[in-house]
Structure formats: structure tokens, C-alpha cells
Amino acid sequence: MTATTELKVGVAGAGRVGSVHIENVIETSGLELVAVCTVVQSEIDMVSKIAPSTTKIFKDFDEFISRAFDLLIICTPTKFHKEHVEKALKTGKHVFCEKPLGPDAKTAWEIYDIALQYSTQKVACGFPRRFADVFQEAAARVKRGDIGKIMSVRSQSVDPYEPSEFFTNYIKNSGGIFVDMNIHDIDVCLYLMGGDETPVTAYATGTANMFPQFAEFGDVDDAFGLVTFESGKVMALYGNRDSMQGHHASAEIAGTKGRITANGSPRLLDLLITDPSGSKTLGAKSHMDLFREAFKKEIRDMRDWILYKKEVAFNLKDAAKAVSIASALMDSLHKGEAVKVLY
Ligand SMILES: NC(=O)c1ccc[n+]([C@@H]2O[C@H](COP(=O)([O-])OP(=O)(O)OC[C@H]3O[C@@H](n4cnc5c(N)ncnc54)[C@H](O)[C@@H]3O)[C@@H](O)[C@H]2O)c1
Known part of the structure; x- marks a missing residue:
């Protein structure tokens, strides 16, 4: 990938934290918001207002994840994190998953182990601090x-x-x-x-x-x-x-x-x-x-980790x-x- 390459991004979840990431993806250079998935109608209305006209909005996660994009940002309830991380990796995407990695220790370590199987894809758990x-x-x-x-x-x-x-x-x-x-x-x-x-x-x-x-x-x-x-x-x-x-x-x-x-x-x-x-x-x-600024830097660092192999503060083992x-x-x-x- 060259310095001008744009990463195509999908965001699953457009609620409290999803809406923050959606705004940050829209305003971050090198990222293009191509798809959003939410099951809440008021959030669909909100995304339609702020996202580029080319952004597709889905209610069904499987339909959403089958689309071609590079990075999935997971902002769905914690009980869905494992399913969503696994489906994203299987369809060739890099993953940024909101905290906590999983709802319990067993699930969190299962997600960690799944991520290890996809060594060419980046998997991060978001902690803005x-x-x-x-x-x-x-x-x-x-x-x-x-x-x-x-x-x-x-x-x-x-x-x-x-x-x-x-x-x-x-x-x-x-x-x-x-x-x-x-x-x-x-x-x-x-x-x-x-x-x-x-x-x-x-x-x-x-x-x-x-x-x-x-x-x-x-x-x-x-x-x-x-x-x-x-x-x-x-x-x-x-x-x-x-x-x-x-x-x-x-x-x-x-x-x-x-x-x-x-x-x-x-x-x-x-x-x-x-x-x-x-x-x-x-x-x-x-x-x-x-x-606020840390949330923006987190997404910029995710971009630079994928595109330019930048050293970043993400640590999936610490997240588990x-x-x-x-x-x-x-x-x-x-x-x-x-x-x-x-x-
Ligand atoms: N980093 C932080 O500071 C921070 C802050 C808040 C929440 N979080 C984390 O983010 C995650 C989401 O929390 P929230 O408070 O934004 O939740 P929320 O309830 O506000 O939003 C949940 C979103 O998930 C979507 N969703 C629900 N079920 C779905 C499904 N089956 N398929 C696809 N989408 C589905 C909903 O449509 C909604 O958009 C949680 O894991 C939470 O711990 C992190």
C-alpha cells in the first residue's frame, strides 16, 4: 500500500461509542467510511445525515460483513464481540474492537486465540487512555x-x-x-x-x-x-x-x-x-x-499501524x-x- 492509499472502513454499531468512531472516521484522512451496521432506526437516520452519500447502511450484520472493506470497527454490545471479530477475520478484514474484548475471561481469551490465527491481519482492542x-x-x-x-x-x-x-x-x-x-x-x-x-x-x-x-x-x-x-x-x-x-x-x-x-x-x-x-x-x-482527542488518535494509529506498520500502544494480550x-x-x-x- 502507498502513502495515498485509503482504507475502506465499516463500523458495526452506531450508538454511544459507535457514533464517536463514525464521526472520527469521516474526518480522518486516509479513511473512507463505506458501510455502517445498526439495528436502531434513529441511528440509521443520524448516519444518513452525517455520512458521505456513498456509505451503505445495513441492519443485518452478515450482509454488512460480506461487503468488501479493509477495517471493521466493532461498537456492538460486548456479547457480540467474539462473533463479529471472527466473521471479520474470516472475510479478510483488520479489526478494531471496542472494550471490553469479551464479556468474560474465557470468551476474551478465545478471541485472542482466534486473532493469533490471522497473523497478516491486525486486531486491536480500543482503550482511549x-x-x-x-x-x-x-x-x-x-x-x-x-x-x-x-x-x-x-x-x-x-x-x-x-x-x-x-x-x-x-x-x-x-x-x-x-x-x-x-x-x-x-x-x-x-x-x-x-x-x-x-x-x-x-x-x-x-x-x-x-x-x-x-x-x-x-x-x-x-x-x-x-x-x-x-x-x-x-x-x-x-x-x-x-x-x-x-x-x-x-x-x-x-x-x-x-x-x-x-x-x-x-x-x-x-x-x-x-x-x-x-x-x-x-x-x-x-x-x-x-x-475526545485520544479517541481520534486511537483511530489514526489504527490506520497507521495497518498502512505504515507504525508502532502502536494497542495490546490485545493486555485486553484479554x-x-x-x-x-x-x-x-x-x-x-x-x-x-x-x-x-
Ligand atoms: N471506549 C469507550 O470508552 C466505550 C464507551 C462506551 C461503550 N464502549 C463499548 O462499546 C460497545 C458498545 O457500547 P455502546 O454503549 O456504544 O452501545 P449502544 O447500545 O449505544 O450501541 C450498540 C450498537 O450496536 C448495534 N447492534 C446491536 N445488536 C446488533 C447486532 N446483532 N448486529 C449489529 N449491530 C448491533 C446497535 O444497533 C447499536 O448501534 C460495548 O462493548 C461497550 O463496552 C466503549
Whole structure:
């Protein structure tokens, strides 16, 4: 392929995250949105308005995947990821699959094994934090040895309070806070640790004070997780779905020679506003808001990985490992005791 080659792209799913990827594909040079698949009529209407007139829209996945294109971006519910990855690879496509790789550890590792069988096709699992400048700079400094030997990594996701019935229904089918939300923290901790770490045990606890209904389906809105690794490192996680000020994702890496804190204060821009009420910064409203640029870079890097063999931050093994860790944390949360990570 030459520098002028365009990659033809199909996007499966045009909902919350699919719509973000569709917009990014449309505005990214070198990519052409040729097909979209969604079963939701309002999304078909939305895609028809923003996509090029040449983009074909399908309701049936098999009809969609039989079309000729180079890269499939999977933004369908997690329970479909394995089927959609497998069908894309069988029809010769590269794959970008949204997180989590699968709904449980067994399925995630099956997807990993399937991907290994198609060595000439690229398979990525999307985690935007790996493409955010702040985490990339932190990872580069860790790799360079700036803070010595890594001892522990902490990461948190604090999400806005959302009292709607839609949100409760979403949580009910989400797989639980560690699989749905803290998977971002687990993945970024694996990324920041840098090596191929082997998780050993997981312990989780939490409460459902703001959303007591979450307890009925074994979930919490305030979650704490601890994971130990064969190397002696420790991963500490915090997840919260009750924030009144918006979204805040941050991480801290502790090394023998120092520490690095990424996104320590909840702000969207490096902007300090001072007025008679005091000083304040602008917080991010949502995960999509905070990682807007990272979502774009993720897709550009996918393009460059395929077209120019660029070195990228995607790591499919970490994506499967993250599901193993998240599933163990949910298991521990339900049992109230530490569990082995099945890995
Ligand atoms: N990276 C992130 O920050 C992020 C954010 C949100 C969601 N996600 C992940 O993206 C995936 C989708 O989540 P969402 O919140 O966008 O979901 P959503 O419910 O908003 O959208 C789901 C989409 O899948 C389509 N779909 C459903 N069944 C289908 C089928 N059988 N064949 C083809 N299309 C089908 C629907 O038409 C819809 O377009 C999940 O795996 C989720 O974990 C990632």
C-alpha cells in the first residue's frame, strides 16, 4: 500500500461509542467510511445525515460483513464481540474492537486465540487512555526508568451521576463495574507497568448507596479493587458512578526513585478561572469529553499501524488479561473474599 492509499472502513454499531468512531472516521484522512451496521432506526437516520452519500447502511450484520472493506470497527454490545471479530477475520478484514474484548475471561481469551490465527491481519482492542498524551508521556517516562523500579500503580474512574431509568437498565446488562468501567483503569495500569505482567489474586469490595437498585443485580456504584502480580507489583483501582462534578480519570505510578501522577486534578483544559467566588478549573463532563482527542488518535494509529506498520500502544494480550482481572474482581466482590485470577 502507498502513502495515498485509503482504507475502506465499516463500523458495526452506531450508538454511544459507535457514533464517536463514525464521526472520527469521516474526518480522518486516509479513511473512507463505506458501510455502517445498526439495528436502531434513529441511528440509521443520524448516519444518513452525517455520512458521505456513498456509505451503505445495513441492519443485518452478515450482509454488512460480506461487503468488501479493509477495517471493521466493532461498537456492538460486548456479547457480540467474539462473533463479529471472527466473521471479520474470516472475510479478510483488520479489526478494531471496542472494550471490553469479551464479556468474560474465557470468551476474551478465545478471541485472542482466534486473532493469533490471522497473523497478516491486525486486531486491536480500543482503550482511549493508551492514546491520551498524558498517559503516553507517563508510560514513556516509566519505560525510560525515570522513577526507578515500579512498585505499584493506582487508577480511578469517577463517572457522572446519572439517575435515569435508561442508565439503571444499562448497568443491569453491563457485566458489572469492574468489567464495564474499571476495565479502562486495569488496562491503563497494565500499559503503565509496561511488561507482560502475570496477575495472581484479586480482592474487591464496594457499596451501592446512591443506586441501591444496583445491589439487586450484584453491582455497586462505589468500587475498590486490589490486584497482586507475580512480580510483586500491586494494582489499586477505584470506580465511582456518583460524581456531581463530571468525569475524572487519573492514575499514579509509584517507583523506587519517584512517582508520576497523570491527570491528578479533575480538569479538561489547563485553565484556571479566578473570580469573586474563588478559583476553579473546567472539569470534563464525561469520559468521551475527557478523551475526545485520544479517541481520534486511537483511530489514526489504527490506520497507521495497518498502512505504515507504525508502532502502536494497542495490546490485545493486555485486553484479554484485563477481562481476566475484571472478572476476578467481580467474583471477589460477590464472594467477599480474595480470589485467584484465572489467567
Ligand atoms: N471506549 C469507550 O470508552 C466505550 C464507551 C462506551 C461503550 N464502549 C463499548 O462499546 C460497545 C458498545 O457500547 P455502546 O454503549 O456504544 O452501545 P449502544 O447500545 O449505544 O450501541 C450498540 C450498537 O450496536 C448495534 N447492534 C446491536 N445488536 C446488533 C447486532 N446483532 N448486529 C449489529 N449491530 C448491533 C446497535 O444497533 C447499536 O448501534 C460495548 O462493548 C461497550 O463496552 C466503549
